[in-house]
Amino acid sequence: MQQMPSDTAAVILRATDTPTTPEAIEAMRERLGLNRPLPIQYLDWLWHVLRLDFGRSFITGKPVLQEVMNYLPTTLMLMTCTTVLIVVISVPMGIFAALYRDTVFDQFSRLFAYTGVSMPSFWLGFLLLYVFSFKLGWFSVTSRGSIVDWILPSITLAFAPAAVYARLLRGSMLESLSQNYVLYARARGLSERLVVLRYVLKNAFLPVVTVFGLSFAHLLAGTVVVENVFALPGLGRFAVQSILNRDYPMIQCYVCLTAVLFVVVNFGVDLTYSYFDPRIRLGNQEI
Amino acid sequence: MIIQRLLNHKLAWLGLSLIAIVLLISLFAPLIAPHDPLAVDLMKKLQPSSTTFPLGTDHLGRCILSRLMYGGQVSLSIALIVVMFTTLISLCVGLVAGYFGGRLDHGLMRLCDVFLAFPSLILSLAIVGTLGSSIGNLIFALVATHWAGYARIVRSRVLSVKESHFVQAAIVSGTRSLPIMLRHILPYTLIELTVLATLDISHIVLHIAGLSFLGLGIQPPTPEWGAMINDGREYFRRQPELMLYPGLMLFLTTLAFNLVGDVLRDVLDPRMEKQMRVKTLKTKLENG
Numbered sequence: 001m002q003q004m005p006s007d008t009a010a011v012i013l014r015a016t017d018t019p020t021t022p023e024a025i026e027a028m029r030e031r032l033g034l035n036r037p038l039p040i041q042y043l044d045w046l047w048h049v050l051r052l053d054f055g056r057s058f059i060t061g062k063p064v065l066q067e068v069m070n071y072l073p074t075t076l077m078l079m080t081c082t083t084v085l086i087v088v089i090s091v092p093m094g095i096f097a098a099l100y101r102d103t104v105f106d107q108f109s110r111l112f113a114y115t116g117v118s119m120p121s122f123w124l125g126f127l128l129l130y131v132f133s134f135k136l137g138w139f140s141v142t143s144r145g146s147i148v149d150w151i152l153p154s155i156t157l158a159f160a161p162a163a164v165y166a167r168l169l170r171g172s173m174l175e176s177l178s179q180n181y182v183l184y185a186r187a188r189g190l191s192e193r194l195v196v197l198r199y200v201l202k203n204a205f206l207p208v209v210t211v212f213g214l215s216f217a218h219l220l221a222g223t224v225v226v227e228n229v230f231a232l233p234g235l236g237r238f239a240v241q242s243i244l245n246r247d248y249p250m251i252q253c254y255v256c257l258t259a260v261l262f263v264v265v266n267f268g269v270d271l272t273y274s275y276f277d278p279r280i281r282l283g284n285q286e287i
Numbered sequence: 288m289i290i291q292r293l294l295n296h297k298l299a300w301l302g303l304s305l306i307a308i309v310l311l312i313s314l315f316a317p318l319i320a321p322h323d324p325l326a327v328d329l330m331k332k333l334q335p336s337s338t339t340f341p342l343g344t345d346h347l348g349r350c351i352l353s354r355l356m357y358g359g360q361v362s363l364s365i366a367l368i369v370v371m372f373t374t375l376i377s378l379c380v381g382l383v384a385g386y387f388g389g390r391l392d393h394g395l396m397r398l399c400d401v402f403l404a405f406p407s408l409i410l411s412l413a414i415v416g417t418l419g420s421s422i423g424n425l426i427f428a429l430v431a432t433h434w435a436g437y438a439r440i441v442r443s444r445v446l447s448v449k450e451s452h453f454v455q456a457a458i459v460s461g462t463r464s465l466p467i468m469l470r471h472i473l474p475y476t477l478i479e480l481t482v483l484a485t486l487d488i489s490h491i492v493l494h495i496a497g498l499s500f501l502g503l504g505i506q507p508p509t510p511e512w513g514a515m516i517n518d519g520r521e522y523f524r525r526q527p528e529l530m531l532y533p534g535l536m537l538f539l540t541t542l543a544f545n546l547v548g549d550v551l552r553d554v555l556d557p558r559m560e561k562q563m564r565v566k567t568l569k570t571k572l573e574n575g
Contacts, residue, residue, distance in 0.1 A: 042299070114542060114545060114546065115488070117541070118489065118538055118539075118541040118542035119498050120493055120496055120497070120513070120516075120534060120537045120538065120541070121497075122493070122496075122497065122513075123530065123533075123537065125535030126516070126520070126523055126530050126534075127530075127534070128532075130523060130524075130527050134524055155459065156370050196490075217406035217407070218407075218408075218411075220406050220409065221406040221407065221409050224408060224409065224412065224499065224501070225497055225501070239409070240501050240503070243412060243413070243503065244415030244416070246417075248417075251413055251416065254409075254413075255405065255409060255410070255413050257407055262404055262405070263404060269434075
């Protein structure tokens, strides 16, 4: 983590507008504990992290965890809005693309999928910003605080995953539509709506939920880019700032936090399996 | 055979021709670019398109068309190098883990888990951020964040191939491990790796562009699409073209690799073949 060509102490002194004399650099290294051997630094950090103490920021001197908590709500809000948007777009799209296979709508969803995965998110962000904020004037570029501000960033972030999940859902819907239980449900004379919602969709959701858990990481990484495009005061923007400032405790805390979030979300996904597929819940029990 | 089937798809044609165009432009950029992509001329900054500068100039008066042409060179060559290294590393790890199994397998897979637990962009951001942003570090960061997923896929493939009779026969007849791995198992993993690599090139190109956009990838003044978008940020109200063109190039390049990778996957997927057979059977039945 701390193997760097440019001297950290010097960068920090520069960031806090102190003249970088050799003595000042030495004193700063002493103060930050950077003159100790790397393994010791690492073990020391690990020991503190076990007690939820991520240290203090090199730049501001405030506890890192407190700083991170300041930025976390923005990122969580962005991710929540994005997730909602992904579900709202991809679920109906996937269902209709599967039900009306090979129609114009299906082709459109295919086109959407290709565009979605190939579109650089920062580019899309700027295009949206240009068209909707600048040309049409629907959203202001600067104001913060209302739900409206989250619309463009969420669309930017949701675009690619929504396209992918719609395709995925279509695939697993088609697979599930050809199953015998669907045939049976239809034979019983259940309405098509009921068949699709209760029998097909519930079974088709499992693979989509799995992929959602795995690509949660992509979403998290996407916030870094999107926050930078829309100048949102979130974790991602702050992480890039910390990297540029060589603020190790901050970077370490951020990377650690993302890994924890990732593991927690995947655990949650594992728990939802039992809802979608009761066989998992019942496990090896005799039925 | 595979190529033949690949060429039957219209989308593959589109993708392959796009890739060919982008590759040719990048390769021959020094010959066809109208200007030096690094030539700064502050007198001619932010010009609209004209006959001398077909797509105008950027904030330092550099020719945008030339920069676009050179822009592909760096991204694409880095992407290819990264794919090469990840393939090599993951092949070694996957073959060894899958073939020998046991504790070695367990250890290597846990190592993969560690790498997979971090979002790739964030891990590479941290690596490049701490090591400093040079092209070597960029490649290292990208390989470090990509190999684990590949290794897993290779391993699962090795596990299934290892059970097949010809490998068991080779083991029984006393062939040593290395020849078995290289001659009997390796060829079966290559197909899947090819599909994965094609699809992943587009990811890597976007990844590099994303890092450059954040100022941590390819450093200015080297022309690169992501960095060009970042440069155009401040002027995007006055001249949105500054961001439009490099983004479009990125989009087309990734689209092309995605199209080819997708078609490749369909063509190589054995399940697909079965589906096709079922379909033809069905139509035959329906037609009596």
